[in-house]
Amino acid sequence: MAYLCKDCSYRGTKSGQVGECPACGSHNLSKRTTTFREQPPPTKWRLVVLVALWGFLIALIIGKLVN
Numbered sequence: 904m905a906y907l908c909k910d911c912s913y914r915g916t917k918s919g920q921v922g923e924c925p926a927c928g929s930h931n932l933s934k935r936t937t938t939f940r941e942q943p944p945p946t947k948w949r950l951v952v953l954v955a956l957w958g959f960l961i962a963l964i965i966g967k968l969v970n
């Protein structure tokens with residue numbers, strides 16, 4: 904069980920004795936039965952774009968150093 908406070912964005916597995924937020928004492932907590940899902944791995948085209956951007960940046964820096 905995970906808790907998410909809507910007032911102070913507290914996230915944790917514990918709540919107060921009467922279900923209040925342990926961080927700010929608000930009762931505006933939402934319970935989550937599922938654990939927070941991990942981000943899916945980046946797709947291949949994203950990796951290609953990232954590499955292309957880095958290549959462009961490095962080429963830009965080298966170009967400035969040469970001139």
Ligand SMILES: [Zn+2]
Pocket residue numbers: 908909910911912913924925926927928929
């Ligand atoms: Zn809170």
